[in-house]
Amino acid sequence: MNKLELLFHEIQKYKNIIITTHQNPDGDGIGAGIALLLGLKKKYLDKEINFIIDDNIPNNIKFLSGTELIFKTENIKEIKNIDLIISLDAASIERIGELKNFKGKLPILNIDHHISNDNFGDFNYVDIKSASTSEIIFTFLEKLGIEIDIRMGEALYTGIVNDTGNFKHSNVSKETFIKASKLIEIGVNNTKIIENFYDNKSMAALKLMSRAIENIKYISEKGLVLAKLTQKDFREFNGNKSDTDGIVETLLMLNESKVSLFLREEENGNIKGSMRTKSEDIDLNNIAGFFKGGGHKKAAGFSSDLPVNEIVEKILKFL
Numbered sequence: 001m002n003k004l005e006l007l008f009h010e011i012q013k014y015k016n017i018i019i020t021t022h023q024n025p026d027g028d029g030i031g032a033g034i035a036l037l038l039g040l041k042k043k044y045l046d047k048e049i050n051f052i053i054d055d056n057i058p059n060n061i062k063f064l065s066g067t068e069l070i071f072k073t074e075n076i077k078e079i080k081n082i083d084l085i086i087s088l089d090a091a092s093i094e095r096i097g098e099l100k101n102f103k104g105k106l107p108i109l110n111i112d113h114h115i116s117n118d119n120f121g122d123f124n125y126v127d128i129k130s131a132s133t134s135e136i137i138f139t140f141l142e143k144l145g146i147e148i149d150i151r152m153g154e155a156l157y158t159g160i161v162n163d164t165g166n167f168k169h170s171n172v173s174k175e176t177f178i179k180a181s182k183l184i185e186i187g188v189n190n191t192k193i194i195e196n197f198y199d200n201k202s203m204a205a206l207k208l209m210s211r212a213i214e215n216i217k218y219i220s221e222k223g224l225v226l227a228k229l230t231q232k233d234f235r236e237f238n239g240n241k242s243d244t245d246g247i248v249e250t251l252l253m254l255n256e257s258k259v260s261l262f263l264r265e266e267e268n269g270n271i272k273g274s275m276r277t278k279s280e281d282i283d284l285n286n287i288a289g290f291f292k293g294g295g296h297k298k299a300a301g302f303s304s305d306l307p308v309n310e311i312v313e314k315i316l317k318f319l
């Protein structure tokens, strides 16, 4: 039996399943979750299956049919006799928020593609070659013989678009295109997904982008381009953290840059850092690991209580 079949056997054993994803969820975690939720519900009519997250659904993902089925963790008490947690796209148990309290009490299935995943589950399926968790779920549904319908298809396609930066990043493989084309074949409309997912920014998001770019810094010796936003900026434009999506990628558009760093001050004063690189020789997962964060080789993030200048100094030492 291969690992995916083992996973299938594992899920079969349970009756009351909770699917979840990481805090500050993205198109991949939500997309993979919706597809898995709808797929399992279709196959196992006798199982109780719910999708629960710790945070709000970002505005640019709300167009997906199936998001209306997602619960917040604060409603978990309404669900009795849970016997399995499936965590999607989360590299560590802390990332799933409140649900981490089930660790040791209920079996946890950990399905992910982050190189930094620490195999926190009782059963782990971590495929770091996969560009997105949505691609793993695509294969899983196919193996289970579950027909991928348009709702599941749009969710998975959004996940792929999210994690490949619209088929731009180096994680894109032949497999990514094969899966995407199969999704187009079942009726997914590429333009519909892209317009909803990308061309859907609030005025606050554009103002915050503008403020970040206005204060951009470039350290040419290291090829590091960076920008930060403070709580004052967020208050000024009445924006929130989800309004900063895409800033770190935009910074990397600078022609001579190798690494981009976007620093966002959180409400408690900590700094949330996101990094991207074009270079094959830089391992951002390793750099993020210094701050106890992680991710992928070319895209990673962390949170730190150090002041901004110290964070930047530490990162420069790695470059």
Ligand SMILES: [Mn+2]
Residues within 6 Å of the ligand: 028, 029, 089, 113, 131, 132, 133, 163
């Ligand atoms: Mn992902």
